[in-house]
Amino acid sequence: MNMQLSEIINSYAADIRSGQLLMEAADIPHASNPQGNPTVSFEGRRLHSAVDPLHEAREWVEFYAEQIDAVLEHENAPIIVLLLGPGLGYGISALESYLRERQVDLRLLTVQCVEACPEVAKKALQLCVWEPSLLKVTWQIVSESDTSANRQNSERNSLVLHGTADYQLRRNEYEAFLNNQRNVAGESIPLRVLVPTPLYGGSLPAAYHSASALTHLGYEVELMDMSKYYSQFESANDLTKSESHRKVLKGLYTTYLAESIVARAIDWKADIVWAVAQTPLTPSALRELTHAGIHSALWFVEDFRLFEYWKEVAPLYDVVFTIQKGEFHERLRSLGVHNYFYLPCAANPEIHYPENPTPQDRARYGSQLSFVGAGYFNRAHTFAAIQNPDFKIWGNDWPSQQVGRHRVQEEGRRVSTDETRRIFNSSSININLHSSPVHTDVNPEGDFVNPRTFEIAACGAFQLVDHRSLLSELFDLEDEQVTFKSGEELRSLIGKFSNDEVGRRKYAERARARVLSDHTYEKRMETAVNHMLAVLPDLRKRKHSGNFLEFLIAAVQDDAEMVEYLKRMNPATTTDLDAIASTIELGKGKLSRPEGIFLLMKEFRDWGIEKGVIS
């Protein structure tokens, strides 16, 4: 052992034991290609391309590109890249080049090379085919029986990459290492959230965005898109002119849909059913969910004063989230609802983002002044008084006579979500006036903040928004939003900002930054789940129930045969009784006692589920 290698080992070894194993490892020969790039064979297997190992490594990184990008996008904390079976370490250089191309701060990353063959690792350190850089690289030697060294790495690894030939050589050992590490980390089981959408209406996007955000947060999510049943629901109108009969038919159909949600939730073993306003969940369906031990949450993204059906269902949900506070919360309390929380609307930056409009978009959707929304009384009244000639109004139900036929765009059709983004991005000033069927301009008692406020902001577009009592909690009204309290003030602000592009941009940029930091659907869902975990102890228990197999093994310690049997299971995939039962093959060799026990449990459980005794 020369001094130089000893120093290298000391600086790269992840732990004392790895260092020791590296020191003791035998030397193995290597060969080089014409360009001088070394390669090595171990146990009769070549670990890298003998022709062009650098090209091979670049292709290997490309294979993982999507996964790497996803982690980089969502991980702000330091990232640990676990490289299982790195061979001579060509992958390290390739990974570094890839990260540099994406301008990633390399200081945030640690590449931990996990090698099961000390001889290979020793050769890698002798040859050092990767260039020392800002990227921190460590080497750890592991073996199947070795678990002690893993405890220090028990934090969750952000990214796990498998080497090629070297990984295959000791595949079982690497998998055992990874599983063991996951056990030590005590990874929690992701909650299963079923998100049934409404059939139609303004709350529908909130359900889609909730599902998407929950998925990004790592929950197991199933979106039940009920909007596909809307045409059947409406078909009652074609059958009869009798309103009462239509109501009966629609009621029966709603009951069917509600039961479908319950059936799916039970079948899929959902932990939570996340409903938004107008999701077709009837009181009896909610009772069934409770009976089945499935939690339900309602995000009532509507004005509680306009839509009153919440009174019937709110007490049956485990948790209710509202976009209003004060009076609504008092009324919920008087109905016996204990778990209610304020959860304002939000934006989805994947849908609403800044973009430079194409000339065609600018011509079609652009204007100095624009409004997107339905033609409520206060809006029509307020906009009729605006004299600005370049004012486009998008949306349905507008009294064209009152606001000006030429202003209502494309015959007052509904605009898609995609189009709203183009309109916001193509307009100098986006007016955002919350609806009111009774006021002539701004509702002086308006409290909640509509989704449009967040969406315009997420697009980095400028808006003038009417005053809302809850707005100041969400945005800084000095720097992030410009508000008006009357039609007159709106007209004055239009005049002020029409020619102030710098001012508009300043507000828009700050509002966007605020949305991205505080008002995304992901933030809302994170808050919502935390609230639910706080008030629903069994949900907390479920999330943190830890490793299923580990818990089971600990409980059957006295039964050596059972422990032996369970230890053969893969902890990563053995997460419930079904997983164990699925490994039992009948008619293929002797059925062991532990297999018989799990088979019996599975049979009794299937029976219990069929009888509706358990879920």
Added chain:
Amino acid sequence: MPRNIVVLSFTRMGDLIQSIPLLRSLRLRNSNATLSLVVLKDFEETAKRLPMIDHVIAFDVDRFVSSLDTRENPVGAHAELSRLLENPYLSDIDLLVNLSHTRQSATLSSLLNPAKCIGMHRDIEGNLRVNNDWIVYLLSIMEERRFNPFNLVEIYRRIEGDAFVDLNLELALCWDDAVEAEQLFAAHGLSGNRETIALQPGASHAARCWPVERYAELAARFAQDGFQVVVLGDEAETKLAERVSELSNQNVVSLAGKTSVGSLSGVLARCKLLVTNDTGTAHIAAALKIPVIGIFLGPASAKDTAPVGSDHVILEANLPCAPCDYMKACANPVCKSVIDAEAVYETSKCVLDHKLYTLKLPDSIKARLTRVDAEGQFSLQQIGGDKTSIEESLDFYRSFWISFLHQQRGIQEHCVTERVKRELSPGLSELSDICSAADTAMNELMRLSYTESESKARVRETLERQTEWQSSLRALIGNCSAVSPLCRFLLVKTVLARTSSLLNYQTDLTEILSDLHRGIALLESTVIDRNTLIAPIVGELACAES
């Protein structure tokens, strides 16, 4: 000789009581063995009153299943199961008889690792097996019970192979039971000296229940005649029982929900008569030798589950659809309206006065008397009326199954009427064709195992040929009802055939084919006129001699 015998009975109370003759037979044949009975927790008290049982082991299935909720780690269930498996009476089992015909009980039977097992179990490789043809028969009659001539008591008893043990039921009435019943009577103002009649208006399923208004009318008639009337039932039937009392407008006392198994026995022992639907209470009364009038409606089949003993009366609606096929929901339960309170009242009077021979009921009601003869055989005798076509068939099938399943003598000649022959002939011819096809298919299957390199397509084709004759067997059930019981029996066996290996499949199919041949031979022997067969041979012999 087995020293440790365990009977597994995860069934309801009625089935448990109906297994008494089998348990008695086990006791008598193995007088030195320990006889343990594993039952569901709910029926532990009933089991403790079976005099031939040494140990009762109760399994709390509700608690066990609730700890198997998908959200829970099954450690609780494992602990529960371990407690059961570690019970000292469940180790070193020489003989285990499984009377619960479910997968769960089969798996548990195998986990208990008995030296010998009778009933549904799993073999060493985990394949589901039924090693007793009477249990296969029991499974085969689940879907169609019209042609089943056996009471469950008799089937159970034959499972163990003892056809001659006394079929009468017996329950031990403890001193405590009598005291409890006395206290219950006193608490409800009931006299110990007055003649008492008990009514049981509930049942395991609403379809089996005689209308509550009619029970009330009957209760009123009894009360007017000076009888003391009590209404029985479990906790879930409390409201039903109270409704009987309320509608009767008489002093009719509801004891529903107030009796344990012990006190129920004690109460029944104080009664002159029990009028009931098809219930476990009927079997307890029969075991205590209390006369029972059983009103069997919906899917309740007197043949299968009538209380065993002598002089109980079963009343049924004389309708072609009665009883309903098992597990079929009836949208129009006309049987409920056929039997009126007057008919049950008249029957009761005849039973109480021992004058059943005078009973006259309308043709719409079928009345049958239970009878255990001097040899211990159980039967249902129709009170008035001629034997119907079905009843003739039942006599025939009784003789057929005993011959077939016990591999005994042929079918008794008096059971083979001309009507039976006529009904059998067409089905028998089709059955013979199926048998030929099955033989050919089987030969191909046998060849497969001797040929080393068969193409996958060839193997698949050969296996498909096996399913073809099985499908023909299934089709025959619908086409010819007379041979359908045998077809169903064979089909149950095909469902249970092991498909885990070619050898196992061949072995099991060979056994099924052997049964098919045997069944056909037995049926043919009834149809073919022996004289026409024998005469030419006799003639030939005569010629040769001369």
